Amino acid sequence: MIISEQYRSKNKDALVQEQPYNILYKHSFGEVSRYFKGLHEHKLMGTICRNKEHHKNKQDILFLPPRADCPECMRELDEWVELQDMDIRIYTFTNMYFAGESFLDKLPLTLINIDVKGFDNSYSKLISILVTDEKGEINIDKKDVRIGMKIKPKFKDVPLEKVDASTLYFVPLEK
Ligand SMILES: [Zn+2]
Numbered sequence: 001m002i003i004s005e006q007y008r009s010k011n012k013d014a015l016v017q018e019q020p021y022n023i024l025y026k027h028s029f030g031e032v033s034r035y036f037k038g039l040h041e042h043k044l045m046g047t048i049c050r051n052k053e054h055h056k057n058k059q060d061i062l063f064l065p066p067r068a069d070c071p072e073c074m075r076e077l078d079e080w081v082e083l084q085d086m087d088i089r090i091y092t093f094t095n096m097y098f099a100g101e102s103f104l105d106k107l108p109l110t111l112i113n114i115d116v117k118g119f120d121n122s123y124s125k126l127i128s129i130l131v132t133d134e135k136g137e138i139n140i141d142k143k144d145v146r147i148g149m150k151i152k153p154k155f156k157d158v159p160l161e162k163v164d165a166s167t168l169y170f171v172p173l174e175k
Pocket residue numbers: 049050051052054055061070071072073074075
């Protein structure tokens with residue numbers, strides 16, 4: 001298709017062609033690939049460092065989202081843990097009234113940071129959304145959210161090539 005436009009400043013006709021433009025973008029999840037594969041398998045996976053004698057708080061550190069290396073003892077992390085059945089709580093939360101385009105029709109949303117009991121959670125501040133229903137579509141009323149609330153992870157059924165951070169969401173386990 002050829003359309004005519006005018007130079008913005010010179011008021012002259014310019015030839016403008018419209019052509020399709022496709023680009024294949026390869027996004028590698030690198031050393032945290034196991035986390036995203038886990039979401040596909042309905043598992044919440046984190047990495048853990050048990051080198052506690054070299055940690056500031058002298059505790060095992062959980063990394064969620066996972067990290068490939070421990071920033072406290074500089075060790076490469078090779079231990080993964082499944083967290084979906086553990087005691088998971090809201091560390092803090094915020095109510096979101098504006099968002100990027102893909103979330104605009106879902107506002108207002110409650111974003112949460114989580115803690116997993118039994119670990120040093122200094123580096124495990126996963127951000128996700130809290131909803132009320134198992135399918136992940138009904139937003140929670142902000143008056144029903146509180147710090148320390150017990151929650152559980154849920155996972156959307158999406159093909160591996162579509163998995164991203166929004167595959168995961170949380171629902172309350174208590175009122
Ligand atoms: Zn460490």
